[in-house]
Amino acid sequence: MPKAYAFTxxxxxxxxxxxxxxxxxxxxGRLLVAVRAAGVNPVDWKIRGGLRRPGETGERDFPSVLGSEVAGVVVETGEGVTGFAVGDEVFGNALTGGYAEYAVLSDRLAAHKPAALSFTDAATLPVAAATAYDGVRxxxxxxxxxxxxxxAGGGVGVAAVQIARAFGLRTVGVASEAKKDLVETFGATHVASGPGWTERVREAAPDGVAGLYDLVGGEVFPEAAQLVADRTKLITAAAPPEEAARLGGARVARLRTAAVLRAVADLVVSGDLDPHVTRTYPLERAGEALRHVEDGHARGKIVIEVAA
Known part of the structure; x- marks a missing residue:
């Protein structure tokens, strides 16, 4: 029987x-995919802890397979599927969990993988890179x-500064001092997080801040809002919708479309976006991969590679 890494x-x-x-x-409307690679994200362990995505109702069936994003090869298509065929190389959001030998994808939330894009890199795009792209757009x-x-030192942040640069924007990345080199590698001006960070941003952006993308939330978000004169240019992927609205901003509106997946894949192929995969694990060591992310030690994307 096929193997999967799940929570019980x-x-x-x-x-x-x-x-x-x-x-x-x-x-x-579904695709069955033989998984070649699965991205690991903080949302995976948060779901294991009981987090519900917007719109989710009811209880999960256990064991529930971990993982939200995969790349692989179509091995079977459901009724009504068009545009995909057995043998196609695809990537997208896993409906049945991604840390597995097989996963089900919606044909609306999957895209063809360009030949120049590896399975490993493709598996990093549907969550972090797509969230970054949606926010910048x-x-x-x-x-x-x-x-x-x-x-800016996290998975979404690293993608956001690169995508913003590809759109012709100047970026200032707020992250820990330990991630200074990482942030600067991708073309952003680094500002150290911690007490006084807003003043340091003002010094780094003397002509003002046109927009702000918050990926931290908590006490940091209200401080961040003070930097933006036009609050319609204040967005967050971390603070609750009501907090964003109170400050005049908004949550990132996730489009979750194949068009976005194709767009971020094209950015990788063109060299404008580096998925920055720093470590891979086999499926049998999926727990180690998730610990690496959950413990906050990851300095790039972590991917689980599944043998063909």
Whole structure:
């Protein structure tokens, strides 16, 4: 039976296990994919802890496979699927969990993988890179404007500063001192996080801040809002919608479309976006991969590679 890495109840790492499950069947509008690579994201362990995505109702069936993004090869298509065929190399959001030998994708949330894009890099794009892309496009800043990315050292932040640069924006990345080299590598002006960070941003952007993309939330978000004169150019992927609205800003509007997946893939192929995969693990060590992200030690994207 196919293997998968799942959690058996809500809780901590002790709920995780490598299990054998029946091969999923694709329903109408669905693709069954033989997984070649799965991205690892903070949202994975948060879901294991009980986080519900917007619109989710009811309880999960356990064991529940971890993982939100995959790249692989189509092995079966469901009724009504058009544009995809068995043998196609694809990537997208996993509906049945991604840390597995097989995963089901929606044909609306999947895209063809360009030949020049590796499975490993493709598996990093549907969550972090797509979120970054949606946010930068939502801000719609003119070329040459200054965008501040708060939390620029994380997966979404690293993608956001690169995508902003590809759109002709100047970026200021707020991150820990330990991630200074990482932020500067991708073309952003680094500003150290911590007490006094807003003043340091003002010094780094003497002509003003045209837009701000918050990826931290908490106490940092209200401080960040003070940097933006036009609050319609204040967005967050971390603070609750009501907090964003109170400050005059908005949550990032996730489009979740194949068009966005194709756009970020094209940026990788063109050299404008480096997925920055720093470590890979086999499926049998998926728990180690998730610990690396959950413990905050990752300095780039972590990917689980599944043998063909």
């Amino acid at each position: 109840r809500y809780g901590g790492p002790d709920t995780e296990a490598l299990v054998e499950l029946d091969r999923p069947r694709p329903g109408p 939502q801000l719609d800043l003119p070329s040459g404007a200054t965008l501040v990315v708060v939390g």
